[in-house]
Amino acid sequence: MNMSTLEIRGLHVRVNTDQGPKDILKGVDLTVRAGETHAIMGHNGSGKSTLAYTIAGHPKYQVVEGSITLDGVDVLSMSVDERARAGIFLAMQHPVEVPGVSVSNFLRTSVTAVRGEAPKLRDWLKEMRGAMASLQIDPAFADRNVNEGFSGGERKRHEILQLELLKPSFAVLDETDSGLDVDALRIVSEGVNRVRATGKTGVLLITHTSRLLTHIPADFVHVFSDGRIIHEGGMEVARTIDAQGYEPFVGARA
Amino acid sequence: MGIMDAPPKDLTLDLSGRTLADVPVPSGREEEWRFTPLRRLGGLHTLESAASPALTIDAPASVTVTQASVDAPDFRPTDRLAVAALELSSSMTLVRVPADTSLAEPIVIAHRGDAVTASVVRIEVGTHARATIVIDVTGSGSHTAAVQLVAAAGADVSLLQVSDGDRDQVYAAQHALRIGADAVVRHIAVTLGGDVVRLVTSAQYDGEGGRLDALGVFFTDAGQHHEHRLFVDHDAPHCTSDVQYKGALQGEDAHAVWIGDVLIRAAAIGTRTYEMNRNLVLTEGARADSVPNLEIETGDVASAGHASATGRFDEEQLFYLLARGIPLVEAKRLVVRGFIGDLVARIPVATLRDRCMARVEQRLGDQDPRFAFEDAE
Numbered sequence: 062m063n064m065s066t067l068e069i070r071g072l073h074v075r076v077n078t079d080q081g082p083k084d085i086l087k088g089v090d091l092t093v094r095a096g097e098t099h100a101i102m103g104h105n106g107s108g109k110s111t112l113a114y115t116i117a118g119h120p121k122y123q124v125v126e127g128s129i130t131l132d133g134v135d136v137l138s139m140s141v142d143e144r145a146r147a148g149i150f151l152a153m154q155h156p157v158e159v160p161g162v163s164v165s166n167f168l169r170t171s172v173t174a175v176r177g178e179a180p181k182l183r184d185w186l187k188e189m190r191g192a193m194a195s196l197q198i199d200p201a202f203a204d205r206n207v208n209e210g211f212s213g214g215e216r217k218r219h220e221i222l223q224l225e226l227l228k229p230s231f232a233v234l235d236e237t238d239s240g241l242d243v244d245a246l247r248i249v250s251e252g253v254n255r256v257r258a259t260g261k262t263g264v265l266l267i268t269h270t271s272r273l274l275t276h277i278p279a280d281f282v283h284v285f286s287d288g289r290i291i292h293e294g295g296m297e298v299a300r301t302i303d304a305q306g307y308e309p310f311v312g313a314r315a
Numbered sequence: 316m317g318i319m320d321a322p323p324k325d326l327t328l329d330l331s332g333r334t335l336a337d338v339p340v341p342s343g344r345e346e347e348w349r350f351t352p353l354r355r356l357g358g359l360h361t362l363e364s365a366a367s368p369a370l371t372i373d374a375p376a377s378v379t380v381t382q383a384s385v386d387a388p389d390f391r392p393t394d395r396l397a398v399a400a401l402e403l404s405s406s407m408t409l410v411r412v413p414a415d416t417s418l419a420e421p422i423v424i425a426h427r428g429d430a431v432t433a434s435v436v437r438i439e440v441g442t443h444a445r446a447t448i449v450i451d452v453t454g455s456g457s458h459t460a461a462v463q464l465v466a467a468a469g470a471d472v473s474l475l476q477v478s479d480g481d482r483d484q485v486y487a488a489q490h491a492l493r494i495g496a497d498a499v500v501r502h503i504a505v506t507l508g509g510d511v512v513r514l515v516t517s518a519q520y521d522g523e524g525g526r527l528d529a530l531g532v533f534f535t536d537a538g539q540h541h542e543h544r545l546f547v548d549h550d551a552p553h554c555t556s557d558v559q560y561k562g563a564l565q566g567e568d569a570h571a572v573w574i575g576d577v578l579i580r581a582a583a584i585g586t587r588t589y590e591m592n593r594n595l596v597l598t599e600g601a602r603a604d605s606v607p608n609l610e611i612e613t614g615d616v617a618s619a620g621h622a623s624a625t626g627r628f629d630e631e632q633l634f635y636l637l638a639r640g641i642p643l644v645e646a647k648r649l650v651v652r653g654f655i656g657d658l659v660a661r662i663p664v665a666t667l668r669d670r671c672m673a674r675v676e677q678r679l680g681d682q683d684p685r686f687a688f689e690d691a692e
Contacts, residue, residue: 117638120630145640153638157631161653167639170649170686174640179688206653223639 065095065132065148065230067116067263072127074108074115074288082123085111087288089127093263095230100266100274102302103285109267110154112285113235117151118144131231146175150229152220154236159207164219165189167207168226175227192225196252213240221252232256233265238273250276271299284310328546330392335363335402338395347394350572350604352540355511357431357457357485359396365403365433368458371425372408375418378446379411385435390463390491393515393546397489400433400461407435410448414441414467421447421475421664428454428484435461442495443469447663450474453508455481460488464502468495468522473663474502479674480509482539489515494554496522503662504560506533506541507674513542520551520583529558531573532658534651534675535601537566544574545590549583553617558590561658563651563675564601575607575621584615594625595654597647644680651679 074086085108093099103109115122116129118141129136131147139147159167168189173179180188190200196218208216217237224232234253238246254277256262266273274282274296282299284292284307292298292310301309328347330338340361341348353360372380385407392398410422424436440446450462466472478486486509494500506512518527527547535541547556562571573592594603607621628650636646652672662668 119634141634141637142640142642142646145638151638153635157635159632159635159650159653160626161656162649163653166649166653167636169688170641170645171636171639173685173688174642174645178685182688227639 065263067093067231068128068130069116070128072112072115072129073125074111075123075125076111076121077123085122085288086115089289091283091290093231093265095263096257096260097281098257098264098266098277098279099281099283100268100279100299101283101285101290102268102271102299104307105269107285108288109269109285110235113151113233113265113267116149116233117141142174148230150224150227150232152224152232152234152237154239156208156216156220158209160209162207163204164207165203168223171223172226189226192222195255196222196225197248198222214242214245217241217245217249218252221249224256225252228256228259229262231263231265233267235267236269237266238268238270246272246276253277271303274299286311328393330394330398331390333392333398335395335398338398341395347544351513351542352511355485355540356487359399359457359459359485359487362399362403362431362433362459365399365459366430367405368426368428368432368434370408370434370436371427372410372422373425374410374422375420377413377416378418378422381409382406383409387435387437387461387463389493390461391517391519392461392489393517394489396459396487396513397461397515400435400459400489403433404435404461407437410436410438412438412440412444412446415443416441417445418447421449423449423451426450426452426454426458428452428456428458428480428486431457433459437463437465438474439465440467440470440472442467445471447473448475449477449664449667451477451479452486453479453481455484457485458487460486461491462488463491463493464500465493466495466498466500468497470495470498472498472500474500475662475664475667476504476514477667478504478506478509478512478514480512482508482510484509485511487513489517492516492518492527494518494520494525494527497524499526500528501663502527502529504531504533504543505662505667505671506531506543507671509539511540513544515544515546517546517548518556519548520554523551523553525551526555527557529556530658530661531560531562532655532662532671533560533562533571534678535562535564535569535571536678537600538568540570540572542572544576546576547578547588549577549579549586549588552583553585554583555587556590557588559658560592561594561655562603563595563597563654564603565597565679567600569601571603573603573605577609577619577621579609579611579613579616579619581612584613585617586613586619587617588619590621592623595628595651596625597628597651642683645683645686647679648676651675
């Protein structure tokens with residue numbers, strides 16, 4: 062079995078804004094191995110989401126320095142779809158609507174791309190329905206258009222459904238807890254925990270509160286500020302942030 | 316005619332009884348010509364003579380097909396090209412479906428074009444008859460066609476126009492539809508090929524309770540000009556028109572034009588009408604013009620509405636699909652299939668549905684065999 066490792070080294074990322082180029086990531090170093098769960102916590106605007114989208118290859122983010130490798134293979138030279146097929150998955154905070162494309166067609170096309178062959182229809186339907194049932198997604202969802210008219214909670218469950226079906230070696234979950242009520246948070250967390258329990262996926266949780274971490278305990282918690290990791294520790298870091306905010310870490314650095 | 320700041324809209328443009336001698340050559344400034352690239356019309360707008368196209372007609376035995384002298388006094392041409400078709404055609408193809416017959420197979424009129432041609436086709440479908448007619452245009456050359464459908468009371472008719480010519484073809488046609496009392500006419504335009512396609516569909520109602528469903532699906536590629544102009548003239552009570560056009564565009568200078576004019580006259584009480592055009596622009600450099608226009612002259616309308624929207628396959632949608640491992644070409648196919656799929660499903664001839672989808676997918680890129688799903692189970 063291939064135990065994957067994602068390595069980020071000295072990553073500097075820039076975006077073009079109306080006011081000109083802006084440096085967002087200013088030297089990120091991070092290693093995530095399969096079976097590990099890491100959390101990145103930081104204020105809104107600290108660059109956490111930029112890190113998520115840069116790993117996935119969004120064209121808006123320009124890598125000016127540094128490297129990302131998956132098992133030693135250069136990720137930055139891959140196109141977005143190549144990265145996904147190589148085993149990188151991003152659960153998005155705001156997944157977009159894709160009018161006219163049904164959930165079942167979308168999922169099957171995606172699974173076909175990532176696995177390299179089309180699953181047999183009968184096996185596929187069973188697999189999809191099973192995965193939907195465990196996330197308490199109404200079977201009628203399969204015929205709805207991707208994210209069209211979905212509530213915030215439905216979108217997040219749909220993202221985790223994809224996580225469970227695609228079985229990536231590395232998954233970034235961008236603010237997956239935002240907009241979820243208590244029940245939805247539990248259901249979504251159980252889905253993530255099923256993926257973690259396989260030991261085959263490295264998970265990077267991006268969040269600005271510790272709410273998600275009470276359901277999905279992280280092995281490592283990284284505090285993110287102004288484009289870089291300024292503190293690392295275990296769950297005690299999340300508890301400190303919960304009690305005192307980011308001040309103890311940001312202040313310590315200043 | 317001089318240049319006016321705001322030319323009056325003339326929905327009732329009717330050149331009945333006019334000849335080429337008294338219809339001016341368009342300059343391109345006229346309302347009905349302002350979107351059309353006249354220089355690319357292959358001279359159709361200045362035409363003085365034309366050959367007859369070779370039409371191959373395949374019809375069930377109960378249908379009569381004859382060549383007659385051109386006699387279509389009830390055809391209301393709306394532009395010079397239709398006048399040219401009526402005046403320059405040496406004969407008219409007359410297709411008659413007897414009353415109370417129900418055709419099991421479609422009538423197929425195949426037009427494989429070359430040279431410069433003009434043609435008139437008149438299709439008469441008798442009372443309570445059911446018929447499907449396919450006009451299948453391929454090949455090259457420049458053509459103007461006047462097609463008249465007369466659906467008698469209670470008839471149920473589907474008329475499909477497939478414009479699938481070579482990339483150098485110019486094809487212009489006016490389809491004049493007469494819809495009898497309680498008749499149902501489905502008009503379906505599938506526009507894929509050619510350099511320039513300009514299809515004018517005009518409809519009038521001969522009695523109460525008639526229904527028109529006008530569907531259109533087009534795929535406009537780099538450099539192509541696809542223009543669909545509809546004019547539904549509600550002049551009888553309690554009739555219905557439902558117009559739905561969807562198109563996808565890709566590539567530099569792909570240009571699609573959709574004009575949807577609906578006029579509800581004073582006599583047309585209880586009218587129901589809806590018209591919709593949606594365009595999906597897949598790349599930079601492609602342009603879609605969409606102009607719905609509804610004029611109501613009666614106070615008693617059952618329902619009337621229109622919708623027009625042009626959306627882009629935007630970077631975020633593309634990113635989402637790519638981020639799920641779906642390659643670019645497959646992502647576009649998924650989106651376009653989803654976009655036009657509901658209208659394609661309403662094409663009443665299975666082979667044309669398949670051909671339409673296959674041609675669109677081919678234009679989007681070569682099929683990756685991994686995605687050829689076998690859904691028969």
